[in-house]
Amino acid sequence: MNPIWVITKKELGSFFDSLIAYVILIAFLGLSGLFTWDPFELIGSSDIFFRKQADLQAFFGIAYWTLFFFVPALTMRQIAEERKTGTIELLLTKDVTDRQLIIGKFLACFLMVCIALAFTLPYYFTVAKLGDIDHGATLCGYLGLLLMSAAYISIGLFSSSVTSNQIVAFLLAILIGVLFHILFEVMAGNGQGWFSNLLENMSLRYHFDSIQRGVIDTKDLVYFASIIVLGLGLSELIISKRS
Amino acid sequence: MDIKIQNLSKSYGVQKAVDHISFEVKTGEIVGFLGPNGAGKTTTMKMITSYLDKDEGDIFIGGQPANERHIKKHIGYLPEHNPLYTDMPVIDYLEFCAALQGVPKPEMPGRVREMVRVCGLDVEKHKRIRELSKGYRQRVGLAQAMIHDPEILILDEPTTGLDPNQIVEIRELIRKLGKEKTVILSTHILPEVEATCDRILIINQGKIVADGTADVLRKQAQGQQVLRVRISGADTDTIFERLQGLPTIASVDILDADNQRFELQSVPEQLSNQATFELCVRNKWVLLEMIPYETRLEDIFRNLTL
Numbered sequence: 001m002n003p004i005w006v007i008t009k010k011e012l013g014s015f016f017d018s019l020i021a022y023v024i025l026i027a028f029l030g031l032s033g034l035f036t037w038d039p040f041e042l043i044g045s046s047d048i049f050f051r052k053q054a055d056l057q058a059f060f061g062i063a064y065w066t067l068f069f070f071v072p073a074l075t076m077r078q079i080a081e082e083r084k085t086g087t088i089e090l091l092l093t094k095d096v097t098d099r100q101l102i103i104g105k106f107l108a109c110f111l112m113v114c115i116a117l118a119f120t121l122p123y124y125f126t127v128a129k130l131g132d133i134d135h136g137a138t139l140c141g142y143l144g145l146l147l148m149s150a151a152y153i154s155i156g157l158f159s160s161s162v163t164s165n166q167i168v169a170f171l172l173a174i175l176i177g178v179l180f181h182i183l184f185e186v187m188a189g190n191g192q193g194w195f196s197n198l199l200e201n202m203s204l205r206y207h208f209d210s211i212q213r214g215v216i217d218t219k220d221l222v223y224f225a226s227i228i229v230l231g232l233g234l235s236e237l238i239i240s241k242r243s
Numbered sequence: 244m245d246i247k248i249q250n251l252s253k254s255y256g257v258q259k260a261v262d263h264i265s266f267e268v269k270t271g272e273i274v275g276f277l278g279p280n281g282a283g284k285t286t287t288m289k290m291i292t293s294y295l296d297k298d299e300g301d302i303f304i305g306g307q308p309a310n311e312r313h314i315k316k317h318i319g320y321l322p323e324h325n326p327l328y329t330d331m332p333v334i335d336y337l338e339f340c341a342a343l344q345g346v347p348k349p350e351m352p353g354r355v356r357e358m359v360r361v362c363g364l365d366v367e368k369h370k371r372i373r374e375l376s377k378g379y380r381q382r383v384g385l386a387q388a389m390i391h392d393p394e395i396l397i398l399d400e401p402t403t404g405l406d407p408n409q410i411v412e413i414r415e416l417i418r419k420l421g422k423e424k425t426v427i428l429s430t431h432i433l434p435e436v437e438a439t440c441d442r443i444l445i446i447n448q449g450k451i452v453a454d455g456t457a458d459v460l461r462k463q464a465q466g467q468q469v470l471r472v473r474i475s476g477a478d479t480d481t482i483f484e485r486l487q488g489l490p491t492i493a494s495v496d497i498l499d500a501d502n503q504r505f506e507l508q509s510v511p512e513q514l515s516n517q518a519t520f521e522l523c524v525r526n527k528w529v530l531l532e533m534i535p536y537e538t539r540l541e542d543i544f545r546n547l548t549l
Binding site for chain 2: 096
């Protein structure tokens with residue numbers, strides 16, 4: 001069996017073993033469901049019934065934020081805990097390379113997000129029953145969420161690799177994430193010229209929205225791929241230092 | 244499979260942790276790596292297992308220059324403090340380690356069962372690791388190190404923190420394994436190396452300061468034979484003078500004048516047991532005690548590392 005898959009399976013297993021998976025699934029589905037359907041009229045300005053449109057924009061809008069917080073919760077222990085307990089030494093003296101370890105952990109977190117998103121598919125079927133849903137746009141919406149999660153997972157793994165403290169890893173992931181998530185966009189809006197343009201291009205929201213509109217542009221795919229590769233590459237580099 | 248280390252070096256910044264050490268371990272040999280804390284034992288072991296990159300030097304396994312894949316396939320490693328995934332049940336953990344080491348799936352249940360048997364984990368095999376006592380955790384650590392049937396075992400302080408019974412058990416286990424495998428174990432517990440190891444390497448400040456069996460090291464440290472005798476039948480001064488008159492004896496010390504105990508140091512390369520005995524017979528003295536004095540390993544260790 002490929003070592004990457006062995007690691008992935010073990011990590012995924014330990015999510016479900018340690019209640020992390022259930023807590024995150026319940027919190028994610030609970031929050032997303034509440035804000036998507038808003039059955040108690042708590043907000044009453046962005047949910048599906050208020051919009052009266054057969055699309056999942058309400059869900060994508062809220063998942064954009066819930067995933068932002070849940071992904072670091074998944075990634076924070078990945079490497080930090082291995083460092084703290086010393087098991088990283090155990091792993092890396094087995095027939096596993098640093099890269100395989102990182103990719104294995106990345107895939108485990110990514111699959112966990114996929115499982116969470118799979119549980120929201122009933123939203124899609126429900127809305128499709130209610131009206132004439134745009135299948136392409138919905139698909140792109142999910143793709144956008146997956147790409148965004150992948151990017152944050154790689155940022156989260158990087159944060160987890162620089163420390164042996166899970167809380168630090170979580171906060172660092174949020175800190176780096178918030179730049180991409182909102183700050184670059186805000187800063188771009190306040191400025192002008194090439195710098196503002198650059199910031200806009202670095203904003204994750206910009207690319208997320210672009211995919212969500214139903215257009216899969218190479219530019220956006222390259223953007224997400226670069227964050228993922230950079231994050232995972234840096235994690236590998238840090239692990240290889242063995243400090 | 245033998246293992247040969249040549250000129251291995253590693254520095255952390257300006258501090259030389261391991262300084263050009265070379266040694267060899269033959270198949271079926273158990274070598275004890277002895278040294279004070281911070282001497283470079285763990286660093287050396289981590290380099291052999293390829294966890295740490297070496298600055299300089301070569302490692303040969305079975306006569307071949309070792310690359311990382313090669314090392315990982317042939318070496319089983321028990322790190323210091325025995326890190327384990329404490330949330331996993333023993334069997335799952337061993338299967339995970341086997342899969343990581345590339346044990347083919349059909350062989351896996353057999354290997355795991357074998358390890359459970361060899362390491363005596365049968366009673367505890369369905370428990371989670373965190374529920375195990377320290378001795379059993381150590382067995383799990385040994386089991387994971389051997390899961391892929393490596394020819395070389397590197398064990399970093401395998402008995403720290405165990406109670407005396409557990410220490411004996413783990414030592415026996417290591418001795419049993421050492422019959423077929425090449426074992427390097429590190430420790431700073433001196434009786435441990437005497438009890439388990441065929442050979443001792445003493446390392447201090449990154450350098451090897453002694454290499455040999457416990458007996459060889461003793462001889463080297465001692466140089467000449469030392470006997471402790473207790474003789475009665477004459478007064479202390481007479482015995483003292485006569486003993487000093489013996490040609491094989493270099494010096495005599497009175498240890499205890501009342502009980503007439505003496506310490507005799509022989510001339511190098513000479514034994515004085517017989518001459519002492521014959522002296523007593525000639526004078527009709529009674530030889531109450533004659534104890535060859537062995538330098539303790541502790542003394543050798545202190546001499547070499549202080």
